Amino acid sequence: MANLYKQVASASKWSTIAEISSRAITPVSLILLARVLTPEDYGVVSVATIVVSFTQMISDLGFQNALIQKDYDEKKLSRAASVGFLANMFVAIILYVLIFVLAEPLSLLFGIPESVMVIRIMAIQIILNSLNSIQTGLIQRALNFKILFYIRLTTTLIPALVSIPLAYTGISYWALVAGALFGSLANTVVVWIRSPWKPRLFWKLELFKEMIGFSLFNMAETFALWLAAWADQIVVGAVMTTSALGLYRTSTNLVNVLVNLLLSAILPVLFSTLSRLQSDEAAFRSFFQNANKIICMIAFPLGIGFLFFGETVAAIVFGSKWNGAGDIIRIWGFVSAISLVYGVNGIGYRAKGKPQLNVIVICTNMCILLPAIIISAPYGLLTFVAVRSVVKLLQAPVNFYYGKKYLAISFVQTIQNLRWIFAASGLMAAGYFVYVWLIPYDTMMAQIVGALFCCVFYFIGLIPERTFIRKTINLFLGRNQSAES
Numbered sequence: 001m002a003n004l005y006k007q008v009a010s011a012s013k014w015s016t017i018a019e020i021s022s023r024a025i026t027p028v029s030l031i032l033l034a035r036v037l038t039p040e041d042y043g044v045v046s047v048a049t050i051v052v053s054f055t056q057m058i059s060d061l062g063f064q065n066a067l068i069q070k071d072y073d074e075k076k077l078s079r080a081a082s083v084g085f086l087a088n089m090f091v092a093i094i095l096y097v098l099i100f101v102l103a104e105p106l107s108l109l110f111g112i113p114e115s116v117m118v119i120r121i122m123a124i125q126i127i128l129n130s131l132n133s134i135q136t137g138l139i140q141r142a143l144n145f146k147i148l149f150y151i152r153l154t155t156t157l158i159p160a161l162v163s164i165p166l167a168y169t170g171i172s173y174w175a176l177v178a179g180a181l182f183g184s185l186a187n188t189v190v191v192w193i194r195s196p197w198k199p200r201l202f203w204k205l206e207l208f209k210e211m212i213g214f215s216l217f218n219m220a221e222t223f224a225l226w227l228a229a230w231a232d233q234i235v236v237g238a239v240m241t242t243s244a245l246g247l248y249r250t251s252t253n254l255v256n257v258l259v260n261l262l263l264s265a266i267l268p269v270l271f272s273t274l275s276r277l278q279s280d281e282a283a284f285r286s287f288f289q290n291a292n293k294i295i296c297m298i299a300f301p302l303g304i305g306f307l308f309f310g311e312t313v314a315a316i317v318f319g320s321k322w323n324g325a326g327d328i329i330r331i332w333g334f335v336s337a338i339s340l341v342y343g344v345n346g347i348g349y350r351a352k353g354k355p356q357l358n359v360i361v362i363c364t365n366m367c368i369l370l371p372a373i374i375i376s377a378p379y380g381l382l383t384f385v386a387v388r389s390v391v392k393l394l395q396a397p398v399n400f401y402y403g404k405k406y407l408a409i410s411f412v413q414t415i416q417n418l419r420w421i422f423a424a425s426g427l428m429a430a431g432y433f434v435y436v437w438l439i440p441y442d443t444m445m446a447q448i449v450g451a452l453f454c455c456v457f458y459f460i461g462l463i464p465e466r467t468f469i470r471k472t473i474n475l476f477l478g479r480n481q482s483a484e485s
Contacts, residue, residue: 026257027317029160030250033167033175034318039246041173046249047115047237048122048177050230051106055099055126057226059092062219064137065350066211068272076207077138078197083207085134085199092130099123110237110245118177128184132191139195140272151190159183220355224362231366232373232388239377248381251328254317255306259299259336266295270344274351285408288348289417294472295340296418297465300425301458303337305451306330308432312447328385335389341414342399348407357402365395424461431457 063084072080099106103119139147163179192198237245270291277284306313310330318325349357369391376387400411415422431454439446462469 025156025160027254029164030254030257031317032164034250034322036167037172037175038321039243039250041176041246042250043237043242043244043246044112044115044118044173045122045176045180046233046245047107047110047112048119049180049249050233050237051099051119052122052125053230054226055095055123056129057222058219059088059095059126059130060133060222061087061091061212062216062222063088063211064133064140065271065355067134067137068141068275079202079204080207080211081134081138081197082199082202083204084211086201086203087208088130088133089127092127096123096126099126110234112237112242118173122177122180124181125184128188132188134199135191135195135197138197147194151187151194154190155183155187158186220359224359224366228362228366228369231370232384235373235377236381236384240381244381247322247324248328248385250318250322251314251325252332254313255329255333255336258302259333259340266291271347271351274348278352281408284348284351288344288407289409289413290468290472292341292344292414293417293421293465293468295344296421297462297469299337299340300421301428301455303334304425304428304432304454306333306337308429308454309447309451312444312451315444324381327382331385331389335392339392339395341418342396342403345399345403345407349402352406354406357406361395361398361402364398365391368394420462420464424458427461428454428458 061084067077067081067084100120100123103116103123104113106119107113107115136148136151159179159182162182163175166175166178169175233245233249236248240248270288273287274284277287307330310328310333311326313329314322314326346358346361349355369388372387372391373384376384400414403414404410432450435441435450435453439450441447441450
């Protein structure tokens with residue numbers, strides 16, 4: 001157990017470094033691109049992104065998660081990986097041909113005919129990503145996030161280096177297309193260079209059936225997650241204008257990038273570690289609650305920051321051409337952050353070998369989401385965002401129910417675990433109102449100082465958690481080699 005915690009500490013460190021480095025590039029890239037490109041440009045590319053993301057989800061077949069979760073010995077793992085690689089490649093090629101043929105009707109579905117060639121070219125990513133999916137899963141399984149650091153950094157930097165100079169030459173949305181394509185190519189090349197495992201020509205039907213049996217529920221979960229993530233953009237693209245789609249997607253994407261700066265560093269490590277601890281109930285529960293506390297400790301002040309300083313963020317990142325971005329950031333950012341109280345439950349379900357629970361949670365929410373966003377879309381983008389955000393929070397009751405039943409963590413235990421974080425967040429909000437009351441709030445500098453003022457109040461509120469914070473930092477830095485819970 002002590003060795004596992006040591007691996008977790010190392011994996012968390014490299015995963016966090018990778019995410020901070022790569023995610024820091026995205027906002028900088030967005031700031032530079034938003035000064036040249038328009039919401040319409042992002043709207044055209046969004047159509048292709050929706051199509052490509054859907055087909056990539058299918059082509060993976062859920063084998064990446066199956067290889068992480070299954071307790072195979074080295075020989076069987078290598079064979080299973082080869083089977084998964086061949087299956088992924090076969091499906092990816094078929095899907096690319098279908099997308100190439102159907103690109104025109106798909107573009108007309110969204111009312112954006114200029115996206116036909118964009119869809120066909122960006123769909124090449126389907127084949128490229130099928131060449132690295134299995135290797136990435138094996139690296140995650142081994143908790144070798146140092147390799148993923150180099151992969152992540154390289155493949156985030158390449159799109160920025162390609163798209164930014166091209167955008168300034170005046171080729172509009174084609175700069176984004178080129179950046180995405182070169183990013184996928186770089187990802188594949190780096191994974192093949194750094195991965196110790198290489199595929200071989202091996203096929204065994206029994207292994208395929210064994211993995212696909214687990215993967216079917218994972219694919220259902222992934223599809224439900226995809227629909228939950230993209231249904232809103234599909235509706236906006238079909239009902240509103242290209243500009244509205246670009247504004248909505250880019251604003252929510254900025255929020256997701258900043259929130260995922262936290263989540264993407266922890267979730268791969270969390271799933272891999274919880275899968276190892278699934279037979280030890282006490283260790284599983286302790287590790288899960290500690291991870292949830294760390295996530296919420298960072299997410300809550302981020303959400304409050306979005307709520308109070310969304311307009312400031314929009315002004316810094318997007319400039320004057322993106323009217324309405326601030327309101328979207330405020331609403332969606334706040335809800336996305338506070339929903340993490342229950343948001344990592346899905347990782348626990350999958351680690352326990354019960355991905356079907358995620359499907360139930362998401363499908364239950366989708367029964368409300370789909371009619372809600374379809375009805376609200378004609379009333380304008382801001383109303384749409386508000387309704388979408390409220391529906392997102394309705395996942396909470398179902399998640400708390402399954403959390404108690406299958407993870408042995410009740411709603412009361414969750415609140416008890418996070419009580420000081422709630423208190424510190426309330427103190428942070430109070431600090432904001434005190435600052436606004438005392439200081440004129442009409443300049444950018446005043447708003448930045450206000451944000452720092454709020455952070456001071458939040459850190460004061462976290463004083464009761466100082467022991468937990470110190471232990472977490474020590475574990476992250478590798479100073480604590482024991483398996484502390």
